[in-house]
Amino acid sequence: MTVVNLNKFRxxxxxxxxxxxxxxxxxxxxxxxxxxxxxxAQADKARQELDGKERE
Incomplete structure (x- = not known):
């Protein structure tokens, strides 16, 4: 039988x-x-497309 430290076990x-x-x-x-x-990359492309449409 071995003694087990319950705190370490927990x-x-x-x-x-x-x-x-x-x-x-x-x-x-x-x-x-x-x-x-x-x-x-997709977010950057969408941002660039939106910026391009704002300028029109």
């Missing part, structure tokens, strides 16, 4: 739970670098 379980939640959020909300770059 903290380790809390860290593991947070890691699982973080991994789930990364899958749910995360975007790749390529996706971020594409969205930035």
């Amino acid at each position: 903290k380790a379980k809390g860290r593991a739970d947070k890691r699982v939640e973080a991994d789930n959020n990364a899958v749910k909300f995360g975007r790749t670098k390529a996706q971020k770059k594409l969205e930035a």
Whole structure:
């Protein structure tokens, strides 16, 4: 029989739970670098088109 420090056990379980939640959020909300770059390019193009229409 081994003696377990309950405080360390509780903290380790809390860290593991947070890691699982973080991994789930990364899958749910995360975007790749390529996706971020594409969205930035699309936003820039839309902004340029809008600026061009304002001047007309």
